[in-house]
Amino acid sequence: MLEEKKLTKKDYVVVSSMLFALFFGAGNLIFPLHLGQLSGSNWLPAALGFLVTGVLLPLLSVLAISITRSEGVYDIGKPLGATFALVFMVLIHGTIGPLFGTPRTATVSYTVGLAPLIPAQYQTLGLVVFSAVFFGLAYFLSVEQSKIVSNVGKLLNPVFLVLLAFVFFLGFSNPMGTPVKQAVTSAYKTGAFTNGFLQGYNTMDALAGLAFGVTVVTAIKYMGKKNPNGIAMVTARAGLFSMGFEGVIYVALILLGSMSLGKFKLSANGGIAFDQIVNHYLGVVGQSILAALITLTCLTTAIGLVAAFAQDFHKHFPKISYKTWLAFTSAASFLTANLGLNQIISWSTPVLMFLYPLAMALILLSVLSPLFKRDPVVYKFVVTFTVIPALFDMMAAFPPVVSQSAFGKLMANFQQSYLPLAQYGLDWLLPALLGMVLGVACHLVKQHAATKVQVPQEDQN
Template identity: 45%
Template sequence: MKKSLSLSSYLAIGSMLFGLFFGAGNLIFPVFMGQLAGSNVDAATLGFLITAVGLPFLGVVAIGLSRSSGLFELSSRIHPLYGYFMTIALYLTIGPFFALPRLSTVSFEVGITPYVAPDKLTLGLAVFSILFYAAALLFSLRPTKIMTYVGKILNPLFLLFLGILIVTALFVPMGPIQRVPAQAEYGTQPFFRGFLEGYNTMDALAALAFGVVVVNAIKELGIEKPADIAKDTIKSGVVSLILMSVIYAALSYLGTMSLGAIPLSENGGIALAQISNFYFGSFGSVLLAITVTLACLKTAIGLITACAEIFREMFPNSFSYKTYVVIFSALATLVANVGLENIIALSLPVLMFLYPLAITLIFLAILSLLFKDRQVVYVVTTLFTLPISIADFLKAAPEMISSTPIVQQILQWFSDVVPLFDLGMGWMLPAILGLAIGWGVSLVTKPYHGAAA
């Protein structure tokens, strides 16, 4: 008898996936983008939804369709060494180096800072980060319960608190959208700016990690055939896609409307605090603190779990799963105390490097059945994308690197030769060209021994 998931199972898995994706950055970036985009918020939001919702959804689908055990196996189709490089770089980025420590720092600055004396902020962040990652660690020690913790408990609570704020703001708007001027590049290239702003959520990267969490959750519900797993992954992902799209759009418009009553903020965290206080006063601050902390905690659980599982898989003779959970929780605690601004500044060049490689890998996995998983297609597409990723990294690097004469010469050459490079989209045409060439080669050559069949 063919087993199929119930509607409640699809909703639970989709809710879990949404909960894993939607952290504090997902709250603050669209609000701030809405303030900057002003009357161009429609175009900016469309670009943002492509990278912050569409690509993560495709990333989860790619893991399901590829019939791989996760990112490591998928990226190893290019080469085993590349598999180690890509997997380690991506997991450390969404894990203890950037995304994971950002969670507690944003929670503290948005929800806790108003209640801490200025001279006690350093100590307060240290204490808060220790307590935050201790809680995340305890949840992460039982990964089989992640759907219950995130999908059925933390995520509904988060949606309840966030829904109160959004519904109130939309029914009682702070100001009209049409009268808000767009800032900087949002005035000339709102779609592309929104597209790149979606990088900051890191969700397309996280999708390649969380995809295997979804697949495992589906397997635990009794689905075994690869085709059925792929189908159920897509259906569950649609739930997350709808939730994220609605909330992102609402937050973007909320940010734009807020300028009718408050000045342009320094970041989305400050904007959210001011909006919440505008509607609910001191109760708003408490509401925001609860919302942000829940958003961050549930994402932290998913990141710690995913990182520990992949490193145990890649290095089976090193440490146990529980030991990796402790290591990553401890590293995140240390990095969090560097401060939010430093974490965001250092993460930007890494994201500009990894995103093109991750996006091409997602599309290669989705199209893999068409070119029969031929290794040459993976290799050529990646080789054409890699130089642009390196150039994007150099362009976004700290000034001490990006302003050196040799780097400036390299960037000028790419700007002159590669279409869309100045918009941060220079990787697109080379990736498409590489895919076409690799696919063409695969059609006229036979697969050699050792290639991906």
Template identity: 50%
Template sequence: MFFGAGNLIFPVHLGQLAGVHWFSAALGFLFSGILLPLGALLALAITRAEGIFDLARPLGKGLALTFLILVHATLGPFFATPRTATVPFSMFASHFAPSMQGLALLIYSGIFFGIVYFMSLKEGKITERIGKLLNPIFLILLFVIFLFAFIKPMGSADTTKASEAYLTASFTNGFLEGYNTMDALAALAFGITVVTAIKSWGIKSAKETSISMAKAGVVGMAGIAIIYLISIFLGATSLHHFALSENGGTAFAQIANFYMGPIGEALLATLSTITCMSTAMGLVIAFAQDFHKRFPQISYKIFLTVNCGISFVFANLGLNQIIAWSTPVLMFLYPIAIALIFLGITSPLFQNDATTYRLTVFFAFIPAIFDMLNASPAVISQTTLAKTLTAFAGQYFPFFNLGFGWFTFGICGYFLGLVAHFIKAKTGNQNFEMEE
């Protein structure tokens, strides 16, 4: 479920952007694309939370519900789920005349989300359908492309040119590029689906469920990390034959055509459709399960129908528009998600104290607003107000120009929270001793 639309195109695109600096960029990408999702699963395991709401519960019910809705709206009908249809379509869209691409996308996305809807109606079958059918097919198809690339490399990555942003900050830009996979958010959202699947195998206790989730996360993420490294390297070497692509989907199609001609492109279209469909299933099921749990008066089927319908509509805006508008949203949500993941992992240190949660998230929230404005399309980022605010942040927020304005703020909030927790604990013990 974790390897879907963005996971196919963004590593290849990152390789093209980073060029000779592909490896340092890859390390940054692995931090945000692998370690953060793994950390999210570990946070769920440690806190024994079933998903986003439970993990964010120390912030208060209202804030936890708000964050759940924002994440699911991003992973669901507005960005990630529509992207699962537009990414595979973009890989063979060049075969249609420009005037026909709108109609072709309409038909393709309609069929795509129709299949996703009917395969997701019975939520209990998610493990069988994704694990036993779609994933093995996807892995075989991906292996074929990588095998051709290994036998006949397109050139040396060490002699390719890096884009300007990656000449001096390849690691940090690679880290931010990993946001586009949305996997840290997805890991939080998939928590309830993973827990449901584990329990269906006969594992009942909370401790055994947590251990199983952690083990599955380590094994699965290690496999995805290998795929990322190969894809990023492949993107860097492709610069010997192709110009920098617009979104990565085109680059992947060109690479497949280079090695296997039209057959390669057909293979890639099949591969991307299968893996993106499996991710779409995971997303729409997690969305429907989580919202049905919070609003039980509305059925799972209704939430599933609404999600698939809105996703179909937004998919027809096209991949480039989806990416352009999802970037600022991710720059806002990711710092909050990172704070919650870190808090969940270290929660035994402060006994899940709500004060530590609230201070850490609040301090990370402040620069996240400025990051969102800075990453917005020109219609927002070039307004007088936005330029004034981002100029202020660039001058006074450490690392803001690198996209890491949240880092020092979050650390300060965390340590203030720890201090507050230990003061409360000490004061409470003293009061108890005085009463005795």
């Protein structure tokens, strides 16, 4: 057998760069900026909350892939059975893929970067043309799986980081205001941490980390690593580096958003805030830089999302080729993108409120799985206790047409009256912990019973 290739430091940097670029997309730019504006002088506790769901959880999702030697989101849910794992995989890929996440990469880059340069009467046509070219490029750059690392890690991501560093240089060398003096919106006066925590859901990174597992593992295999232990170690190291770097950028973006209140009023979203910031410093040139910055970061994430979708679906439905699945998710994302950014965000939020607690539970179970040997009984208790409050959270987050219906109000009243921490959107937390305690207790009882059954042969004679 040929000796397995040992990766160099340069290889690790390239894998880390690719992983960072896959994670860092549309929401990763606009949501931290808007969080900074919403929290004002309370930016620090808001940032800490955001880092939990925006950095720690995605890192744990990468570690979960590494610890369980998984190759994707399906393997993470497999202890609960093949049917659950397949349904969970489809829900995750649908959410971060053609239904919500992937279309958002095109709509954000168009709305923030190019729309301000296009006359109002051509906005709809502009989005159609832009999204067609955008997803055409995403398909082209991910059609050869062996080249994804090179296209993203060596080419697109370094250009993006140079442009972002330039924006940070301008923002911090000549600040628009002092963060400690900025106004705080009412929700962030007492609940800055929990609101920052919930804002981190919008990045979709904990879900994406599970889905990107197949892309990262495939890329590492193409670099010469074949042994599962070696692949797991490379994945874990790259995850630590890339997510730590992402955390630094998040804090800088939150600070930049808070400082922008010295010149601008609270914006409707982070895209508008970013547009105002770069135009303040650079005018029309700034708009061009912003367009390039947003398009690059969104394109790298789109490449990862369409590739992960196609790789996972081809693996589980092999009669359809990788390229066909890739064409399907690219075309479907194009169609969804033309519904508009606001529609995508309003309908993705309730789905995220349902899926995130389940994803967080499975991520933590995977990380802790060596302690209970991935015993399915522990998984079943935790997920069963988590899914019920998650359904209530989903209903409460729907647009008014659903959440304010008679049934929606009935569920909301029950949730607020009987589920602890519901007012913070964390009513799943205590049930999940209770499920963990009961599941581990059952595992220990089973283990003890199995030990008693294994009586030494000489004792039987």
